[in-house]
Amino acid sequence: MSLARKLRYGFMKDVGAPLVMGLAGVKSRSKNIRKPDPLFGPPLKCAERLKEIMTRHYFLSRYAEGAKPVAWVTSGAPVELLRAFDFYTIYPENHGALCGAQKLGPELCAVAEEKGYHQDLCSYARIDLGVCFSGKTPVGRLPKPDLLFASNNICQTVMYWYRVLSHKWKIPLLVFDTPFNFGQISRSEINYMVMQFEEMIPVLERISGKRLDQKAFENVMRLGKESAMAWGEILAAMKTVPSPMTIFDAFVHLAPIVSLRGLPVTLDYYNILLSELKDRISKGIGAIINERKRLMWDNIAIWYKVRDFSRLFAEKGMNFVAATYTNAWAETISYMDETRPMESLAKAYSLVILNNNLDHRLNLMERLIDEYHVDGLVIHSARSCKPYSVGQYDLKRLLMERKGIPSVVIEADITDYRAYSEEQTRTRLEAFFEALEGGS
């Protein structure tokens, strides 16, 4: 790490970023003064703060290169370990979602496709490779990493994808291999994962030039756990009728727990959001004006349709109050224990939804349906994501049998709207709306 870069990073962090954020904030506040929307309750006030946090994160990342060790990390990787070595982390999946929401998916995917990456591959991966090949990104620039850190607890895809990055940049790839839970997790699996952590430490020490600071590590673990608990409480607030927030809001407010897990800013932010939600609950303010039906979402968001769907469903008085996806960052937090960091990280990260058999998912969905008073289910069959999507047809059938709730499958993709048909989706949704109303 060079001294000049460190000084520049320090300056940008303390002076440049607050200045830029201040200007951006004024601009965005003046842009966002809108008339009240007849479909929705008042917008969440803290959304401005979220925007600032994420803009600052990407803004500063440009200056992190050469000043701090930089790692590109998968959304389900145990980042706490990297934080203890002060890595600046970039989450290509979060960046992919951002590109998707800005409808840039096809354009960036096409860059990767021109280099031979097939259109059938996960579009987060294609976007990321497109960004690497072209340097194009809506956040200005992404820093080149010193390390790649992937965990296959969400999919094997990240392992294939990060190997490509590792080859391109000739930098080390650490894979945290989490055996899939076909049944119960075993002692040897936990030991295997703990052994992997121990093997990673010398690599992290070498790349960061730092020794593992046990105290810092425990502190990060504690912060990570408290933020995830706060996130869990935020989601639980949606059990209230009417719900103070929609799942479409949650998709957006998920960004800190994904990208800034283990940092104080995340906990602070979620405390603000939580108190705003509590205030809404005490005043009976709902996220949509007329909440008649409560829905659950399965799978990752369709990022380019979040806004449209949010209006479409609100018009019908339908509010999404639960999602298997947003739940993933709160689900296993009870395993986190800073007094036994390695073992607890192993459990918390390997017991997440996508690393468990489908029966686990079915039970979770049944529980969410009951706890959140869900009337119907929208299943996004995401072409990009096989681990999330294979088995959904059976889930649909079984939930109908067991819970009697209507559901619909939307065939789409997370960011690549070339795989989305408006007409087919509308037809399916019309039938779903009818089934839902029929059951009222």
Place this chain on the structure above:
Amino acid sequence: MIMNGHPEARARRDYILEQKRGFGRRVIGVFPAYYPRELLLSMNILPVEIWDPPLESSHANAHLQSYICSVVKQGLELILQGKCRDLDAFLFPHTCDSIQNLASIVNDYLGIEKPCYFFYHPKAPYKESSRWYYIKQLEDLALRLEKQFGPLNHHEFKKKVEQGEDLRRTIGELYRRRAEGTLGLSNVEFYRILRQVEYLHPDDFLPVLTAILKRPPDRKSKGLAVIVSGILPNPPEVLEHLDRLGINVADDDFLSCSRRLLARPAISTVPFEAMADSYFGMQPCCTKGSAIEDRLKSILDKAKSSSAKGVIFQMVKFCEPELFDVPILVEGLKAEGLATLVIDTELNQGMSGQLVTRLEAFAEMIG
């Protein structure tokens, strides 16, 4: 498995029934790709692999989306059409996301009465922990199998591990002779014979290979040599066409073939240790997370030792592990002066006119 009509399938079924009746063997249907074969065999279990059953996919579409590969689709179709009645259980190795979820569908949702076993193999880059865990997984699988199939006989296990070594050595020799061009088998014949490994007991398969190797070496073949890569050598019509064009497959990088059938000789003679030696001594593979440069080097070595002029990638549609590797492999091979051809294939649906043309153009290019 009952698959009336298809000759290969009929031969399999007759063989399985004979094994059950004649040797009291139990039969496990095994999905791709890496699994501890010798462990099963030592418990008098015959593994029968499910890669590409020749079936019309109809029932599976109610469970799987259109963007799922046909290896997974056909495998599920086989189960749903009730053609697995002769099997005593299923074994699902953890090969990719699609097989992982297929395993869960079969075990959790289909209400199938047969036990399902799972086998998770560690993913690269390998460390000390990987080997430790692999051996634990073997021991754990043995314990689970013992509950259904009776105790593991350690003497028998050792014998089967030695036989496995023998088999890998023999297959290695077959590959070596093919690469030097003196084996005297067409492309179609080579894979028809080799793929019998997917269901024949080694007591029966080894003599087949030995007999071939005992034949005097053929005249050195004059055809053009290529390497083929992918998951499996399907559809067979591609091989037939290469035969017609006078192109010899001199070596392969198929997951179903060389990537898992060949390995460095084991160092240990302790069975579980020796099996770990074999697993970690196999060729690089995307489904195990091996570095792409290792795989590239492995294919380049094959090309060099067999004087191959090009590499054909036979892609199973929607196969993520393979699709991620191909661009870098193609680039690296081209940089070394090798011609490459990437083709999308369906497992059992023959060849399109367009594919024929592309193969012919490729043949001209390397000719």
